[in-house]
Amino acid sequence: xxxxxxxxxxxSIQEGENLTVYCNSSSVFxxxxxxxxxxGEGPVLLVTxxxxxxxxxxxxxxxxxxxxxxxxxxxxTAAQPGDTGLYLCAGARTGTASKLTFGTGTRLQVTL
Amino acid sequence: xxxxSQDPRHKITKRGQNVTFRCDPISEHxxxxxxxxTLGQGPEFLTYFQNEAQLEKSRLLSDRFSAERPKxxxxxxxxxxxxxxxxxxxxxxSSLGPLAYEQYFGPxxxxxxx
Numbered sequence: 001x002x003x004x005x006x007x008x009x010x011x012s013i014q015e016g017e018n019l020t021v022y023c024n025s026s027s028v029f030x031x032x033x034x035x036x037x038x039x040g041e042g043p044v045l046l047v048t049x050x051x052x053x054x055x056x057x058x059x060x061x062x063x064x065x066x067x068x069x070x071x072x073x074x075x076x077t078a079a080q081p082g083d084t085g086l087y088l089c090a091g092a093r094t095g096t097a098s099k100l101t102f103g104t105g106t107r108l109q110v111t112l
Numbered sequence: 113x114x115x116x117s118q119d120p121r122h123k124i125t126k127r128g129q130n131v132t133f134r135c136d137p138i139s140e141h142x143x144x145x146x147x148x149x150t151l152g153q154g155p156e157f158l159t160y161f162q163n164e165a166q167l168e169k170s171r172l173l174s175d176r177f178s179a180e181r182p183k184x185x186x187x188x189x190x191x192x193x194x195x196x197x198x199x200x201x202x203x204x205x206s207s208l209g210p211l212a213y214e215q216y217f218g219p220x221x222x223x224x225x226x
Contacts, residue, residue, distance in 0.1 A: 004154075035217075042116075042203050042217035043155065088154050099145065099168065100215060102154030 003027055004089055004103035012109040013079055021074045021106045023089035030092050032065055032072045033100070037086040079110045114138070116218035118204050124224045125194055132190045133221045137206030144187050145215060146179055147203040148172065155203050161187060194225045 007022045023032070031050045035043035047056050049065035049072065056063045062075040072089055086107050090100040117136045125131050137144045142163050147155035158177070159169045163184040173179075176194075181187040191198055201222050205215040 033215075040220075040222065042118075042205075042220045045214065045216060048214055090154070099157040099160060100147075100155075102147075102156070105152075105154050 003093075003101045004091060006087075006089060006103040006106050008106060009104065010107050010109075012111070015080055015110055015112050016078050017110075019076050019079060019108070021076075021087055021089075021108075023072045023074075023103050025070050025091065027091075027093055028069050030069070032069075032089060032091045034063055034072070034074050035088045035090060037088060037105075043088055043090075076108075079108075081110045081112060084108055084110050116204055116206050116216055118202075118218040118221050120221060121219060122222045122224075124226065127196060127225055128193055130190065130192045131194060131223065132188055133202055133204075133223075135187045135189070135204030135218060137185070137187070137204070138208075138216055141206035141208045141216075142184070143207045143209070143215075144181055145205040145207070146187070146189055147205065147217075149201040149203055149220070150199075155201075158189075191223075194223075196225045199223055199225045 004023055004025050013019055033048045034046045036046055037043040047063045052067045052069045054065045060077045064073045086105045088105050089103040119134045123131055145160040146158040148158055149155040157170050158173050159179050161181040164181050176192045179189045201220045203217055203220045205217045207215045
């Protein structure tokens with residue numbers, strides 16, 4: 001059973017387009033992180049959200065944590081080829097603050 | 113401030129052999145985690161340490177797997193009698209403090225069992 005479902009699984013877009021990646025669960029998370037991973041490398045932390053309804057912006061990336069702390073979204077504005085990679089959401093479940101549960105990932109390809 | 117480092121980056125071994133991986137966390141980080149990532153999947157939690165104490169182990173960590181963090185600094189993950197199903201990326205992460213978020217990952221060790 002996958003606790004965190006990401007959609008879409010794959011996304012191929014052209015430079016300049018906008019996109020949104022979703023991360024959904026039926027479980028409540030005390031915090032949720034977004035990572036980006038390049039092939040053959042470890043995940044790199046992009047952002048952490050901890051408050052229901054929280055919105056964080058990181059340049060062209062906007063992250064939102066759902067009011068009920070069960071879901072999150074990542075929106076990229078004007079995508080660039082450098083945004084290409086595997087985007088992973090990961091959450092720390094309430095009461096199990098010792099480990100992260102990862103989503104299945106969204107593979108993004110941005111072409112010129 | 114150097115990041116999390118892992119050694120080796122790649123390991124190819126024959127089925128039945130033992131392998132050992134090393135992880136050096138960010139200095140001053142008292143928590144260290146091991147994850148496994150198979151192709152096309154997100155990482156899955158294996159185990160974690162607070163200082164030298166191993167506080168939680170996943171059911172994924174069979175008897176063939178053992179992890180240590182003897183002095184509360186670096187950690188090793190050993191797999192005995194490797195099987196082809198052990199082929200994966202083994203990721204190490206560290207964090208400062210008791211909260212799971214803000215974990216910083218190393219580059220991983222890619223294991224291929226032939």
